Amino acid sequence: MFLSPAILHAQEIDSALINYNLIDSYPQNAAVYVNDELTGNTPLYFMWSDSTFPKTLRIKYKGYIEESETVNSSGIFSKKYILKPSGRNLLINPVKADKNTHFETKRKVFPIVLSSLVTAGSGIAAFYFKSEASKNQKNFDIYGDPAELDKKKDNNLIGNISIVALQLGFGALMYFLFLD
Secondary structure: OOOOOOHHHHOOOOHOOOOEEEEEEEOOOOOEEOOOOOEEEEEEEEEEOOOOEEEEEEEEEEOOOOEEEEEEEOOEEEEEEEOOOOOOOOOOOOOOOOOOOOOOOOOOOHHHHHHHHHHHHHHHHHHHHHHHHHHHHHHHHHHHOOHHHHHHHHHHHHHHHHHHHHHHHHHHHHHHHHHH
């Protein structure tokens, strides 16, 4: 089998073979500066932009003490910085900082309660009437009474209407909870 030179060349420069520098921090998303130029945010995989050394690395995150380090060689650099809170900004869990656990707008209670009741009530009704239709079919099979088939037909109809009401109530509930 013949491999073209283009394929061989592509395999030689595969990105998996490139050794990137890595700077990570806790908490993450800290700004990384190389020689006072913003390079990105942690975790950051990067290559040196030029071959001049030494380089000054600075790691900055609001509310934390800035870390600084001088890199003297062009070898692979990999380090994780544990940033220390500054002054009064002691955060117990920085993952939860600036995160809201509530809706931005106040939810309307009445439509939510009403659609919940419609959903629950129609679900119970659908179960009840479908069970009754099943019992009517069993009675017809055992006793052969044609009146049981009429009852089955009526119970199935009410059960199907209840299922539609269940779906509409659930859709309304989702709308009033999450979209309105």
